[in-house]
Amino acid sequence: MKRILLFFVTILLFSTCKKEYSVGDMKDPCTCYGDEVCTEQYVSLIIDLKDQYKDPIVLDEYYSTILETGEKINLQDVGLDSLRRKSGRYPIWEDKLMSLTGRCAKQIEFTGLREGREIVKKTFLIGHDCCHVKITLGDPNVIIPK
Structure with a gap:
């Protein structure tokens, strides 16, 4: 009886072991496999535009461009833009656009205009x-001289 119990315990232990990946079996770091554990939060990446006196920069128009394709993404929102102008904080990218960037990142260019003139790029x-989504390179805190 003890041998049978020991046999089942040994099988149970071996069945819970995970396969170790060898160099040839490595997962692609740029691919999502569906086994990730995610939170329910919604992430918006924000650029914070201030002048040298720490006053917010007001933009009339802003958009982001995927440099690889030239596709422009307009994240303006009439309901939120008055708040954004008061704070100088504008969206660069959001979770809803995650499929456009890829896990290993793409170059995204934020452009802000005031009175038809380019203020920030x-x-x-x-x-x-x-x-x-996440910023892997670039500082979202920008000082623009007056």
């Missing part, structure tokens, strides 16, 4: 972790 490297 800043390039970021934006990717995701299979759950939420």
